[in-house]
Amino acid sequence: xxxxxxxxxxxxxxxxxxxxxxxxxxxxxxxxxxxxxxxxxxxxxxxxxxxxxxxxxxxxxxxxxxxxxxxxxxxxxxxxxxxxxxxxxxxxxxxxxxxxxxxxxxxxxxxxxxxxxxxxxxxxxxxxxxxxxxxxxxxxxxxxxxxxxxxxxxxxxxxxxxxxxxxxxxxxxxxxxxxxxxxxxxxxxxxxxxxxxxxxxxxxxxxxxxxxxxxxxxxxxxxxxxxxxxx
Amino acid sequence: xxxxxxxxxxxxxxxxxxxxxxxxxxxxxxxxxxxxxxxxxxxxxxxxxxxxxxxxxxxxxxxxxxxxxxxxxxxxxxxxxxxxxxxxxxxxxxxxxxxxxxxxxxxxxxxxxxxxxxxxxxxxxxxxxxxxxxxxxxxxxxxxxxxxxxxxxxxxxxxxxxxxxxxxxxxxxxxxxxxxxxxxxxxxxxxxxxxxxxxxxxxxxxxxxxxxxxxxxxxxxxxxxxxxxxxxxxxxxxxxxxxxxxxxxxxxxxxxxxxxxxxxxxxxxxxxxxxx
Numbered sequence: 001x002x003x004x005x006x007x008x009x010x011x012x013x014x015x016x017x018x019x020x021x022x023x024x025x026x027x028x029x030x031x032x033x034x035x036x037x038x039x040x041x042x043x044x045x046x047x048x049x050x051x052x053x054x055x056x057x058x059x060x061x062x063x064x065x066x067x068x069x070x071x072x073x074x075x076x077x078x079x080x081x082x083x084x085x086x087x088x089x090x091x092x093x094x095x096x097x098x099x100x101x102x103x104x105x106x107x108x109x110x111x112x113x114x115x116x117x118x119x120x121x122x123x124x125x126x127x128x129x130x131x132x133x134x135x136x137x138x139x140x141x142x143x144x145x146x147x148x149x150x151x152x153x154x155x156x157x158x159x160x161x162x163x164x165x166x167x168x169x170x171x172x173x174x175x176x177x178x179x180x181x182x183x184x185x186x187x188x189x190x191x192x193x194x195x196x197x198x199x200x201x202x203x204x205x206x207x208x209x210x211x212x213x214x215x216x217x218x219x220x221x222x223x224x225x226x227x228x229x230x231x
Numbered sequence: 232x233x234x235x236x237x238x239x240x241x242x243x244x245x246x247x248x249x250x251x252x253x254x255x256x257x258x259x260x261x262x263x264x265x266x267x268x269x270x271x272x273x274x275x276x277x278x279x280x281x282x283x284x285x286x287x288x289x290x291x292x293x294x295x296x297x298x299x300x301x302x303x304x305x306x307x308x309x310x311x312x313x314x315x316x317x318x319x320x321x322x323x324x325x326x327x328x329x330x331x332x333x334x335x336x337x338x339x340x341x342x343x344x345x346x347x348x349x350x351x352x353x354x355x356x357x358x359x360x361x362x363x364x365x366x367x368x369x370x371x372x373x374x375x376x377x378x379x380x381x382x383x384x385x386x387x388x389x390x391x392x393x394x395x396x397x398x399x400x401x402x403x404x405x406x407x408x409x410x411x412x413x414x415x416x417x418x419x420x421x422x423x424x425x426x427x428x429x430x431x432x433x434x435x436x437x438x439x440x441x442x443x444x445x446x447x448x449x450x451x452x453x454x455x456x457x458x459x460x461x462x463x464x465x466x467x468x469x470x471x472x473x474x475x476x477x478x479x480x481x482x483x484x485x486x487x488x489x490x491x492x493x494x495x496x497x498x499x500x501x502x503x504x505x506x507x
Contacts (some may be wrong), residue, residue, distance in 0.1 A: 075403040083305030083463055091305050091465065094260055094289065118494075170362050175260075190292075193410030195417075195435030 007202020017179070022210060028096055029163035032103030033111075036159055040108045041152065044115025049125060059116065065109035070102075070168030077102040077173050087103040089091070094175040099183075102169040107159035114155035118148045153222050157215060160199055164211055184210070243411035258287035259470045262299075262307035263488070264378055265408040267291035270428030272288040280477055286470050293481055294377030294408065302326060302456070305463030308471040311478075313378035313426075313453045330481050332507035334487050334498045335452045338382055340443035341413065341430055342422040344370075350422075356446040357390035364392065364437070367401040369421035371412050372405030383424045386448065413439070428449055428497040452507050453498070455479075478502070 010018045047058060079085050081093040092098045098142070122144050130140055145152070167185035174181035176190060185209040191200040267273055268290060277288050291301060297314040299321050302310040311333070312318060318330050340359060342350070348368035350359040363370055373380040380502075387394040394402065405415055409429040416423040417437040425433075430441070455475050460466045478481040484500035491497065501507050 083465065085304075088305070089356050094291065175289070175291040177260075177291065180289055190268075192414070193265070195410055195414060195433040197435075198434055 002155070007199050007206070011206060014040070018206075021177065021182055021184060021187055022206070023117035023133055023162065024096060024181070025185070025207070026210070026214075028099045028183060029103060029160055031100045032107055032163045033159045034130040035100065035104040036107035036111050037156060039104075040111030040155075040159075041115050041145065043108075044112040044117075045119045045145055047112075048116045048119035049137075049141060059113075062109055062113045062116065066113050068106055068109065070106060070166040071172065073105050074102055074172030077105065077169065081173065093173060094176070094177060094181060096181060099170040099181060102162040102173045103166070106166065106169060107163050110159045110162055111155050114158060115148075115152060118151045118155065119144050122148050150222050150226060154220055156216055160214065161211065164207070164214075233237065257285055257470065258289055259308040259467050259474060260289045260291065260306070261309045261311055261474070262291045262293055262297075263311040264295050264298055264313060265292050265410065266313065266379065266426040266429045267311065267412050269408070270426070270432045271492070272428060272487070272490055274279060274500060276483070276486045279486050280474065280483070283482075284473055285453070286437055286473060288474060292408075294379075294380070295371070295376045296376030299326075302458045305458065305465065307458060309424055309451065309455060309457055311455045311476055313451055314381050315452055317378075317381065318454050318456065321456065325459060326462055327459050328461075330454045330456050331475055332504060333455050334480050334500045335450060335507065336498045337428050337444065338379065338424055338449040338451050339427050339430060339441045340422055341416060341425050341439050342442040343420045344438050344440050345420070346442060348422070351440075351442040353443050354446060356386060356443055356444045356448055356506075359443045360386060361390055361392070364397065364401075365424055367399065367481060371416045371419065371421045371423040372404045373409065373412050375405045375408070375422075377408070379409060379424060379426055382451065386424070389448065398499040408412070410457065431492045431497055438458050447482045452501075454507075 009015075047062070048054065077098065078093065080087050081090065081098050082088055083091070083093070092101075095138075126140075126147075135143070144165065165185065167189055168171060170181070170183060171186045174183070174186065176182050176186040183188075184203060188200045188203045188207070191203060242421055263273070269292070273288075273290050277290070281287060291298065291307065293301060295314045295317060298307075298310055298312050299317055300309045302321065303324075303326050310321070310327070321327055322330055340350070340356065342348070348363050348366045350362050353359040353362070362368075372383060385396065398404075403415070403419070403421070405412060407415075409425055410433065412423050413430070413433050414435055415426060417422065417435055417439050420438070422442070427444075453476055457468060458466045458467045458469045478487075479502035484502055487498050487500045490494060
């Protein structure tokens with residue numbers, strides 16, 4: 001049996017090790033997106049709706065940070081969480097939490113930047129209406145986020161795609177420990193280094209299938225939501 | 232704002248899900264080398280250790296240089312590596328108090344089956360390396376401060392070659408692990424120094440074969456050390472020491488000797504050899 005077949009066998013027999021790896025990949029990336037959303041959506045909305053000196057600079061930096069190199073983020077988080085680093089007392093280096101932190105750092109700028117753009121576009125549509133109806137600032141933010149929610153799902157999916165696909169950050173802060181911090185992408189890196197290229201390709205196909213499934217679910221949820229909202 | 236609090240609840244929930252149950256966390260972190268992981272040794276011996284003690288060993292697969300550095304920073308409880316001089320430096324800096332020899336295997340020079348430099352069967356590794364250089368045969372160097380990389384540099388030095396000065400386009404330093412170096416050699420029709428364990432477990436052998444082996448200078452000793460709790464108080468010294476004691480015990484040594492691929496033994500236990 002060659003390794004390509006063995007990758008298929010792992011899937012078909014629901015191999016427990018593979019299931020655990022898939023579960024960890026999803027848990028880490030979804031948690032990172034959730035953390036990033038909590039920070040990124042309000043931050044993006046705030047920038048969209050406020051005017052202050054240096055605002056253009058902040059937007060440029062935020063947009064540029066969408067391209068943060070994962071390996072640099074991994075290294076920075078590693079140095080932060082190392083026992084010899086400032087947050088060493090937490091003792092979370094080489095754990096899934098450290099991986100969530102690293103991916104949240106990667107994903108937050110993506111969600112914040114896309115939220116900023118979405119809200120700002122909507123704001124220019126709504127501005128006069130808000131002024132005419134004398135809507136207060138908090139109410140404005142909530143209305144905009146609420147009305148933009150379907151577009152914001154796309155921002156979340158972009159963040160999830162980034163998180164699920166990257167290997168540079170989590171392999172540094174997670175350590176690719178078998179049964180503990182090994183994810184789809186780090187497993188692919190390991191199998192490649194063992195020269196088991198067919199198995200690595202097989203795992204890659206599994207990963208891509210999962211990403212497609214997650215996106216399909218989001219698409220279906222969005223469509224159902226839009227229908228309910230009657231648009 | 233309920234939308235945000237829902238996200239927050241989700242985030243907290245996810246973090247908790249990902250948190251290991253700390254109370255029953257009987258585990259240690261061992262920083263080790265790519266060769267012990269890529270060769271499959273740990274997959275063979277760790278289940279035996281866990282069955283006996285209930286201790287889970289989390290293995291980091293790094294080059295020896297990086298593995299020792301992880302120990303220096305206090306991010307591992309035990310280091311298990313193969314570069315005696317670097318290990319002795321680690322000891323002398325006070326990051327460990329005792330080094331235990333565990334096992335050895337050997338390095339081999341792997342090259343294309345076509346053997347363009349005609350070094351196959353040479354018994355003298357120095358002669359083989361000099362031939363590679365004079366024929367400008369492509370050679371892949373790990374270039375990552377790993378145990379295998381430092382062994383390679385020592386071999387060049389032993390034959391009087393200053394590789395930093397004498398290397399040309401034929402000498403490619405890739406800065407990656409053993410498996411990646413073998414993949415590169417397979418793709419490049421090149422020669423490479425490998426530990427035998429990784430080579431035997433390597434699946435993408437393609438057109439590669441062992442061309443030089445058996446010279447006593449290709450000997451490769453592994454040692455294990457507990458990171459000094461005096462330097463890093465959080466080190467799990469009892470559990471870590473239990474792992475070390477098991478590795479050098481008759482039982483652990485037997486487990487190491489029992490790891491075979493296609494009937495070929497990969498590592499030879501020698502904990503009783505105090506000079507190793």
